[in-house]
Amino acid sequence: GADGVRMGMMLCAPAGNDILFDDALCEQGRNFNNKIWNAFRLVKGWNVDASIAQPEAARLGCQWFEAMLTKTALEVDDLMSKYRLSEALMAVYRLFWDEFSSWYLEIVKPAYGCAIDKQTYDATLHYFDALLRLLHPFMPFITEEIYSGLPGEEGSIMIKDYPVYNEALVFAADEANMEKVIDAIKAIRTRRAEMGVVPSRKAKLFIETKYPEAFAGSASFFEKLASASGMELVDAYDDDTAVRVITSAATVHIPLGDLVDF
Numbered sequence: 001g002a003d004g005v006r007m008g009m010m011l012c013a014p015a016g017n018d019i020l021f022d023d024a025l026c027e028q029g030r031n032f033n034n035k036i037w038n039a040f041r042l043v044k045g046w047n048v049d050a051s052i053a054q055p056e057a058a059r060l061g062c063q064w065f066e067a068m069l070t071k072t073a074l075e076v077d078d079l080m081s082k083y084r085l086s087e088a089l090m091a092v093y094r095l096f097w098d099e100f101s102s103w104y105l106e107i108v109k110p111a112y113g114c115a116i117d118k119q120t121y122d123a124t125l126h127y128f129d130a131l132l133r134l135l136h137p138f139m140p141f142i143t144e145e146i147y148s149g150l151p152g153e154e155g156s157i158m159i160k161d162y163p164v165y166n167e168a169l170v171f172a173a174d175e176a177n178m179e180k181v182i183d184a185i186k187a188i189r190t191r192r193a194e195m196g197v198v199p200s201r202k203a204k205l206f207i208e209t210k211y212p213e214a215f216a217g218s219a220s221f222f223e224k225l226a227s228a229s230g231m232e233l234v235d236a237y238d239d240d241t242a243v244r245v246i247t248s249a250a251t252v253h254i255p256l257g258d259l260v261d262f
Contacts, residue, residue: 003139004029007089010138014086032093033142036135039101040146042109043124049115057220058120061107064178066123068099069130070165071175076134085138092134100131103182106225125150130163177214180249181221187245188226188252195243201259202229206237209250 007029013019072095079088108124110116129150136143136157147157188205197203205228209215212233222228234253241257 001030001033001141003033003141007032007093007139010086010089012086014084029139032097033139035097035101036139036142036146039096039105040128040149042105043128044149046110046121047115048118048121050118052115052117054117054119055220056217057224058108058117060178060217060221061104062120062123064175065099065104065127067175068095069127073130073134073163073165089138092131092138096131096135100127107221125152129153132157133160133163177211180209180211180214180247181218183247184215184245184250184252185222185226187247188222188228188254191243191245191254192227195256195260197227197256197259199227202227203254203256203259204228204230204232206232206234206242206253206255207250208234208237208253211249214249 004026008022008026009019011025011028012022072091075091076088079085079091104127105124108116108120129147132143132147132150136147140158144157147153147160184207192199205222205226207215215231215233219228219231222231237253239253239255239257242253242255245252245254
């Protein structure tokens, strides 16, 4: 498609250099189009219940992604002003693929067959709207199509204002804390996969860390994204059946004695 080719052309055309065209970059563009479309289908398929209170995990997820969106929008604005288009596109690409699709949507996604609270749903639509506006100069066709399908949106995206954010909205501490939690979740997923422990089999996590403030309110993240039955911060932990996972911010102990035949 045209958007896939446009993305491939821009990714292989850094400012001031000759274009070293590669079909694989157009395939990357096609895959990104699919990612955007699937995210749209997921969000549009949610049922909304205004009577549901916003879960704490969703509140923290919204707060974190708002900071990430603001940071990236400011970065893209700077890169565009310097005509570094390939880098600007890659910044939005990473934000949508990694932070929005892989983490934010997984954090706020309601359980199967359940409804989502209206506050989180409205925030998600706001973020999707901003992401589409950031992507529109690079990928005009799919963003126009999806924008017309977002609830409450009217007219063409090409005449809408480009996102403008205040640098004061970048919360460095919140972003750093969330990154520590995400790193731990990634490490736990990897270790469980290496040991063949399926996601349906849950274990309680015991975490030693020098950054208790980063993990204090994160139990719901680990339960939802790392197949944990619970999470507890400890000063030390001693259990021969526990598997250790070490990140730059924490040591996670996973008691797997009942789940793995050592």
